[in-house]
Amino acid sequence: MRGLLLCMLLNTFCSAKAQNTDSITIRRITNEIMRNGTAYENLRYLCKKIGPRLSGSPQAQKAVEATMDMLKKAGADTVYLQPCMVPHWVRGEKEQGYIQWGTPEKRNLNLCALGNTYGTGPKGIRSTLVEVKSFTQLDSLGKRGLTGKIVFFNFPMNPEYIETSRAYGESGGGRRKGPAEAARYGAIGVMVRSLASNPDDYPHTGVTTYNDSFPKIPAVAISTNDADWLSSQIAQKKPLTAYLRTTSTLLPDVLSYNVIGEIRGTEAPEQILTVGGHLDSWDLAEGAHDDGTGVVQSIEVIRVLKALGIRPKRTIRAVLFMNEENGGRGADAYLKQAKAASEQHLFALESDAGGFSPRGFSLEMPPAQRSIQRWASLFYPYGVYQLEPGGSGADIGPLRAIGTALAGLRPDSQRYFDVHHASTDTFETVSRRELHLGAAMMAAMMWLVSEYGL
Amino acid sequence: MRGLLLCMLLNTFCSAKAQNTDSITIRRITNEIMRNGTAYENLRYLCKKIGPRLSGSPQAQKAVEATMDMLKKAGADTVYLQPCMVPHWVRGEKEQGYIQWGTPEKRNLNLCALGNTYGTGPKGIRSTLVEVKSFTQLDSLGKRGLTGKIVFFNFPMNPEYIETSRAYGESGGGRRKGPAEAARYGAIGVMVRSLASNPDDYPHTGVTTYNDSFPKIPAVAISTNDADWLSSQIAQKKPLTAYLRTTSTLLPDVLSYNVIGEIRGTEAPEQILTVGGHLDSWDLAEGAHDDGTGVVQSIEVIRVLKALGIRPKRTIRAVLFMNEENGGRGADAYLKQAKAASEQHLFALESDAGGFSPRGFSLEMPPAQRSIQRWASLFYPYGVYQLEPGGSGADIGPLRAIGTALAGLRPDSQRYFDVHHASTDTFETVSRRELHLGAAMMAAMMWLVSEYGL
Numbered sequence: 001m002r003g004l005l006l007c008m009l010l011n012t013f014c015s016a017k018a019q020n021t022d023s024i025t026i027r028r029i030t031n032e033i034m035r036n037g038t039a040y041e042n043l044r045y046l047c048k049k050i051g052p053r054l055s056g057s058p059q060a061q062k063a064v065e066a067t068m069d070m071l072k073k074a075g076a077d078t079v080y081l082q083p084c085m086v087p088h089w090v091r092g093e094k095e096q097g098y099i100q101w102g103t104p105e106k107r108n109l110n111l112c113a114l115g116n117t118y119g120t121g122p123k124g125i126r127s128t129l130v131e132v133k134s135f136t137q138l139d140s141l142g143k144r145g146l147t148g149k150i151v152f153f154n155f156p157m158n159p160e161y162i163e164t165s166r167a168y169g170e171s172g173g174g175r176r177k178g179p180a181e182a183a184r185y186g187a188i189g190v191m192v193r194s195l196a197s198n199p200d201d202y203p204h205t206g207v208t209t210y211n212d213s214f215p216k217i218p219a220v221a222i223s224t225n226d227a228d229w230l231s232s233q234i235a236q237k238k239p240l241t242a243y244l245r246t247t248s249t250l251l252p253d254v255l256s257y258n259v260i261g262e263i264r265g266t267e268a269p270e271q272i273l274t275v276g277g278h279l280d281s282w283d284l285a286e287g288a289h290d291d292g293t294g295v296v297q298s299i300e301v302i303r304v305l306k307a308l309g310i311r312p313k314r315t316i317r318a319v320l321f322m323n324e325e326n327g328g329r330g331a332d333a334y335l336k337q338a339k340a341a342s343e344q345h346l347f348a349l350e351s352d353a354g355g356f357s358p359r360g361f362s363l364e365m366p367p368a369q370r371s372i373q374r375w376a377s378l379f380y381p382y383g384v385y386q387l388e389p390g391g392s393g394a395d396i397g398p399l400r401a402i403g404t405a406l407a408g409l410r411p412d413s414q415r416y417f418d419v420h421h422a423s424t425d426t427f428e429t430v431s432r433r434e435l436h437l438g439a440a441m442m443a444a445m446m447w448l449v450s451e452y453g454l
Numbered sequence: 455m456r457g458l459l460l461c462m463l464l465n466t467f468c469s470a471k472a473q474n475t476d477s478i479t480i481r482r483i484t485n486e487i488m489r490n491g492t493a494y495e496n497l498r499y500l501c502k503k504i505g506p507r508l509s510g511s512p513q514a515q516k517a518v519e520a521t522m523d524m525l526k527k528a529g530a531d532t533v534y535l536q537p538c539m540v541p542h543w544v545r546g547e548k549e550q551g552y553i554q555w556g557t558p559e560k561r562n563l564n565l566c567a568l569g570n571t572y573g574t575g576p577k578g579i580r581s582t583l584v585e586v587k588s589f590t591q592l593d594s595l596g597k598r599g600l601t602g603k604i605v606f607f608n609f610p611m612n613p614e615y616i617e618t619s620r621a622y623g624e625s626g627g628g629r630r631k632g633p634a635e636a637a638r639y640g641a642i643g644v645m646v647r648s649l650a651s652n653p654d655d656y657p658h659t660g661v662t663t664y665n666d667s668f669p670k671i672p673a674v675a676i677s678t679n680d681a682d683w684l685s686s687q688i689a690q691k692k693p694l695t696a697y698l699r700t701t702s703t704l705l706p707d708v709l710s711y712n713v714i715g716e717i718r719g720t721e722a723p724e725q726i727l728t729v730g731g732h733l734d735s736w737d738l739a740e741g742a743h744d745d746g747t748g749v750v751q752s753i754e755v756i757r758v759l760k761a762l763g764i765r766p767k768r769t770i771r772a773v774l775f776m777n778e779e780n781g782g783r784g785a786d787a788y789l790k791q792a793k794a795a796s797e798q799h800l801f802a803l804e805s806d807a808g809g810f811s812p813r814g815f816s817l818e819m820p821p822a823q824r825s826i827q828r829w830a831s832l833f834y835p836y837g838v839y840q841l842e843p844g845g846s847g848a849d850i851g852p853l854r855a856i857g858t859a860l861a862g863l864r865p866d867s868q869r870y871f872d873v874h875h876a877s878t879d880t881f882e883t884v885s886r887r888e889l890h891l892g893a894a895m896m897a898a899m900m901w902l903v904s905e906y907g908l
Contacts, residue, residue, distance in 0.1 A: 159489050164887070197887055414887040415885045415888065433613075433618070433651055434866075434869065437868065
């Protein structure tokens, strides 16, 4: 009994001592990044010198080359490319769209084609507009109500959810599968209310997925202000005709790459810890928060460890994934290679929720592996207090198949859907300190897992 | 013993039940604000229709009138003005300043006069520039080193502090008392490095306080980029001459007002709970985060309770203080009236740290009164997790004298000193959701204190 007590006390003492040493390392990591971090200037380069980085575009290729250089400058032991074939969707000419209500009078809409959609052809399409507020309503309208029509999916994001990604998930069905579902009932086109948290005049794009059994009908996003206006017109029982024109098209797949830089572990180099974000972005904006920030933060994890001479016990690998937005082909290629080489993927962390002030990490792993939660007090002084179960990230998600413990950086979510997938996602909306603090917390997490495992 | 146990169980049960009812009320408050909040549009009006609101200016008077109307529209039972005499400082003509290094070549500086300073006269002043990195260094230079010189206080904000207000407090001495201290040693003018967290090209103003025993010498803030450049030039031992010209001056005090709107308590109306921010701002910007956001959030507290028909037991009073920036006269007037009328001021909450995502409340009260901490679980679902001892706010601070328990809304601080006291403090930098979430948390806190006291 006394032996047990002594043992427990000793254990507590040693653990407290370890945590104290750890807190000093995390403080060093954070100080270095808050003082000398390069993530912000790397992001400026990605946003301002390269710009939009849609998969298959020349800018995406430039981003591959530029981030290879950044990883080399950061001091990665090895930097290499991992090939993958990616969809090559092109928006074509600026989209046009307007509403008429039986008179020559028109009202133009702020709109853009959804990602991966096919165009209307050069003449555009014109038909009666039918508003739909749920899939149940869509089903009840059926072929009789929808054949030959243009469907307007008006699924507003619920402003009452404090975590905005919850509202995005819940209301995103209109964009993700609305065109496929409308085509099932003979509709000829789709307009989707943008997935934005606030009223604005910008269309927010995003990918949609067709069903091969039905026609691939053209689909666009319209701004939330336009959606509210349209809905109010329809509520007044005005018969509305919509016109849409997009020349977007999906070309054959092209070769692209994930960009990888790693620091080899000193004790268990075969155990791989991945930290990543995605290199591609939509074509409308600079892809600052989505996901330039995740890319430069991942590079910063490598840089800070090298700058401080901290040698991780396990291998830390920064992976800049290609094609998250409209295919996930980089993520697939990464898993495929991991399987082919029988790599041991212990842990992966993704930053793809914007470069805002970090508040926590969401943990996608069995409860037994959530030993990360024992580090809560190490993160708390930096405003990182949520270490809770939740989704991780689309790029690392496939690693689930090989049992990797996954985590996502969870930044403050209030502003994300103001800029997400819209032309407003620019460098200027990123705060240097918020970006760097997020990078510091990612580096701290990667270092802790490299030191202690899970 | 069984009786005590029963009693404890009952207590726990009742307390749990009360917390559950409370969480429903707080959810209703938050939902109403996140869905229908008017704070953002009120802020747009303050920033875009009125603009800078320096004490004594016509815009400050317009802000008094506009916010009276807003409080009436919010449904306050009574709305009234509380007079106070305020300093009337005017910046005068656009400031000029440059550096020369023995040749006709010049480099202009981004600068502005500090608040409440006197000008240089129309001809400006010119002298050798002496950089000072601490007050100890200033003292050691003394009269021999400083008489007739212009002193450059270069006190950078420490980027390693996660809470930026800590760095502001620590490095703020140069601005707050630098001119008075330099005058003690015979200096003829002062340049202060702006109190900004990041490198930028904007001068950030702020008040300075003279010492009546020494000359009131002109003082300006220069941008952080200019400060870094100047420091690097001086490090190369270049003899630098600085030229400054400002025509700023302090005119006689003028009459102004605090704006007050209240909801009378149903059970203990004599117990007053104050919630506030400050109406005045610096003259360089729209005063969005400092402190338009605190003003419109305080008005929103009144609006939401009225909109939901929630009748507080104690009196809730929104106070929009005048002259926080360069005098605190509104705060003084509020205390004076409280004393004169023997008012019972139980609690006061201030929002004057920017309209960013809320993270907590700092509690400035004796430990016995920190019963607020028992509500932690009610705030946690909204990302508000810090209920810790700390400073409250400059406007409610004087209420300390009559034993009022004080608290400050603690929003995320990473971006505040990018815009603080500079022309960049504009409406566009405020997030609607962040602003409204802060207002909701303030309303929740005010309602809880109105319901339970402390």
